[in-house]
Amino acid sequence: MLLAAALFGLLGYAALSALMYLRQRDLVYYPQFTRVAAETTDFELRSGEVVLRGWRVNPGRSDALLYFGGNAERVEAWRGPFAQWFGDRTVYLVGYRGYGASEGQPGEQAILADALTLYDEVRRRHPDGDIAVVGRSLGSGVAAYLASQRPVERLALVTPFDGLAEVGQAHYPWLPVRLLASERYPSADYLRGYRGRLLLLRAGRDEVVPARNTDRLLAALPVPPQVVEFPQHGHNDLSEDPRYGEALAGFMR
Known part of the structure; x- marks a missing residue:
């Protein structure tokens, strides 16, 4: 009976993992x-x-800014605030594959390739300007990758992580998430060589990205970033604090 129970438990674990x-x-x-x-x-x-x-x-500014949003974020909602905060830049709010009005299905490798394509098109449109990047939550992994592949003058990461697989492992410690994950976004690896200007915004009550995952990202950076803490806010509501827009706008000026 004990052997049967152990076998049943093992099969159940394997099924959950699958x-x-x-x-x-x-x-x-x-x-x-x-x-x-x-x-x-x-x-x-x-x-x-x-x-x-x-x-x-x-439109029509010399400098540009690319924004990569979270996993359920409607990026068009930022058109008004970004117009004010980044008045000297043309801002590009483009949906991931399958998001907004974009075609296709989302997946890490496709999204990362799309980020490069977007950057190259923006560089073509702004040949003499600087390109800054903001990435929030899932988008922080996309932004980190882009900064490892293309010149990014200023990089702002909102509620970022060391790696998406590591965040998943923190939420499901009883499953081998690191072994199973195909969607990984290893931001800490991407940014080990980044030496541009970097702003990091973190929530003190982040219920999605554990504090230790952001700490590990910070430890991997070769140059200490500017860090703004929002101790009373969670993963999704820190942007409601007036200091959120002030921090991003000040950093980009």
Whole structure:
């Protein structure tokens, strides 16, 4: 009976692990909350076989800013605030694959390739300007990768992590998440060589990214960043604090 119970438990554990592996993209990406009609956008870009769509704010500026949002974030909601905070930059708010009005299905390698395509197009449009990048939550992993592959004048990371697989392991300590994860976004590895200007915004009550995962990212950086703490806020509401916009705007000026 003990052997049968142990075997049953082992099979159950294996089944849960297999389910986690097969459905991990459903746990990482939430595009269903962001979909909008293509005609509401004013910017589009072909990346491989798909068309990415989004919005431009403050067109015509010499300098530019790219924004990569969270896993269920409607990036168009920032058009008004960003127009004020980053008045001297043209801001590009482009949905990931499958998000907003963009075509395709989200996945790490495709999203990272899209980020490079977006950067290269923005560089073409702003040949003499600086390009800054802001990444929030999931987008901090995309922004970190981009900064490891292209010149990024200023990089701001909001509620960032050392790696998405490590965050998943923290939430599911009883599963081998590090072994199962295909969506990894290893930000600490990407940024080990980054020496540009870096701002990090972190929430004191972050219920999504444990503090130790942000601490590990900080420990991996070759140059100490500017850090702004929001001790009374969580992962999703720190942007409601007036200091949020003040920190980003001041850093980008």
